[in-house]
Amino acid sequence: MGIWDAQHETMDREQLRALQLERLQAAVGRVDERVPFYRDKLTALGMEPGDVRELDDVRKLPFTTKNDFREQYPFGLFAAPMEEVVEVHSSSGTTGKPVVAGFTRRDLDTWADLVCRVAVMAGVQAGDIAQVSFGYGMFTGGFGLHYGLQRAGAAVVPISAGNTARQLQFMQDFGATVLIATPSYALYLAEAIQKSGTPEAFKLRLGMFGAEACSEEMRRQIESRIPMRATDNYGLTEVIGPGVSGECECRNGMHIAEDHFLVEVVDPVTDEPVADGETGELIFTSMTRECSPVLRYRTRDLCSVTTEPCACGRTLARMGKVVGRTDDMFIISGVNVFPSAVERVLFAIEGIEPYYQIVLQRKGALDTFEVQVEVTETIFNGWMDDLRAFEKQVTEQLRSALLVRPKVKLVEPGTLERTEGKAKRVIDDRPR
Numbered sequence: 001m002g003i004w005d006a007q008h009e010t011m012d013r014e015q016l017r018a019l020q021l022e023r024l025q026a027a028v029g030r031v032d033e034r035v036p037f038y039r040d041k042l043t044a045l046g047m048e049p050g051d052v053r054e055l056d057d058v059r060k061l062p063f064t065t066k067n068d069f070r071e072q073y074p075f076g077l078f079a080a081p082m083e084e085v086v087e088v089h090s091s092s093g094t095t096g097k098p099v100v101a102g103f104t105r106r107d108l109d110t111w112a113d114l115v116c117r118v119a120v121m122a123g124v125q126a127g128d129i130a131q132v133s134f135g136y137g138m139f140t141g142g143f144g145l146h147y148g149l150q151r152a153g154a155a156v157v158p159i160s161a162g163n164t165a166r167q168l169q170f171m172q173d174f175g176a177t178v179l180i181a182t183p184s185y186a187l188y189l190a191e192a193i194q195k196s197g198t199p200e201a202f203k204l205r206l207g208m209f210g211a212e213a214c215s216e217e218m219r220r221q222i223e224s225r226i227p228m229r230a231t232d233n234y235g236l237t238e239v240i241g242p243g244v245s246g247e248c249e250c251r252n253g254m255h256i257a258e259d260h261f262l263v264e265v266v267d268p269v270t271d272e273p274v275a276d277g278e279t280g281e282l283i284f285t286s287m288t289r290e291c292s293p294v295l296r297y298r299t300r301d302l303c304s305v306t307t308e309p310c311a312c313g314r315t316l317a318r319m320g321k322v323v324g325r326t327d328d329m330f331i332i333s334g335v336n337v338f339p340s341a342v343e344r345v346l347f348a349i350e351g352i353e354p355y356y357q358i359v360l361q362r363k364g365a366l367d368t369f370e371v372q373v374e375v376t377e378t379i380f381n382g383w384m385d386d387l388r389a390f391e392k393q394v395t396e397q398l399r400s401a402l403l404v405r406p407k408v409k410l411v412e413p414g415t416l417e418r419t420e421g422k423a424k425r426v427i428d429d430r431p432r
């Protein structure tokens with residue numbers, strides 16, 4: 001498979017560090033000059049842009065959190081005058097004011113290039129017909145993939161999210177070869193294709209999944225239903241949207257566009273950097289954005305990053321799967337539990353469908369932890385005694401992995417809610 005931007009994607013790491021330092025210095029100078037929020041933060045730390053003399057000086061810079069974006073809503077963090085802004089996006093803001101990001105013409109160009117890299121890395125070529133089933137609108141996923149896929153030479157079908165019947169009709173009639181969706185919606189579509197009676201009428205060969213974590217088990221579940229190669233990519237509005245990183249043909253981590261985003265992995269409690277390959281919180285500094293540059297954004301995503309060489313020839317560091325978020329972890333009976341750990345256990349058990357939901361409630365002084373799991377027809381309609389034994393087996397496997405015992409409830413296939421966007425795996429009804 002080709003490499004879109006060989007000059008940067010296969011850059012010697014020493015040269016890369018020199019380019020990063022130059023770009024970091026420019027970015028710090030820009031926010032100091034144009035964003036009062038950052039100027040105040042730097043002043044409070046007794047810092048000037050000239051204090052960034054080497055790359056490790058990034059650690060002296062202030063962090064930026066989601067809360068900072070909310071407090072600066074809507075345009076407080078913009079570093080470009082409105083005359084230069086040509087597009088504005090925002091996150092969904094389900095829990096407070098949304099995060100807003102602006103793009104200048106050059107930002108849009110950079111964005112298209114970065115998403116194009118990810119698309120080409122995944123295997124997109126001219127001649128591909130790419131169905132974008134991400135929501136268009138304020139969400140960066142739809143437009144970001146749209147621009148990047150066009151640059152890669154694909155014919156983009158901007159169908160957006162929802163209306164599964166129409167998705168399937170166009171996918172079949174247009175002969176879509178590439179699908180862009182969240183992994184949970186991709187799984188739902190794959191199931192629908194399987195049940196359509198004419199799965200051979202579909203030409204999908206490649207999936208580019210993002211906007212939520214796609215575990216290896218989830219990938220297997222999708223690929224077992226339709227003959228498609230599923231790839232993972234990563235991005236977030238605060239940093240740019242999609243285009244931050246993506247999988248190459250080796251599928252052993254996602255190459256980060258380090259020439260644009262300086263990555264750090266820190267211990268979320270001490271903020272100290274962790275060793276190469278160790279898990280910690282991902283921190284990104286965007287070095288080339290004109291309108292919405294960000295210093296040391298705390299993603300709350302936990303994962304590892306390695307600079308070990310990759311067989312594809314790219315020298316850019318690779319990040320592993322996001323194994324959890326510092327804020328979606330929940331505590332039950334004093335034990336920290338990540339929903340991704342529940343998923344890993346469940347998806348590896350034969351007889352379980354890839355749909356589950358975690359329900360947390362409080363009864364009196366006690367928290368209850370229930371995991372509702374869909375099982376296959378065969379298991380559900382089998383002997384009651386077998387069903388009980390299966391339930392016990394699932395409970396035991398979860399207990400041994402999580403160190404806390406859930407109440408497992410096996411439900412009929414098709415019972416749990418299917419989503420056209422991000423799956424909501426945890427329902428926490430406990431009073432705050």
Ligand SMILES: [Zn+2]
Binds near residue numbers: 248249250255311314
């Ligand atoms: Zn690679």
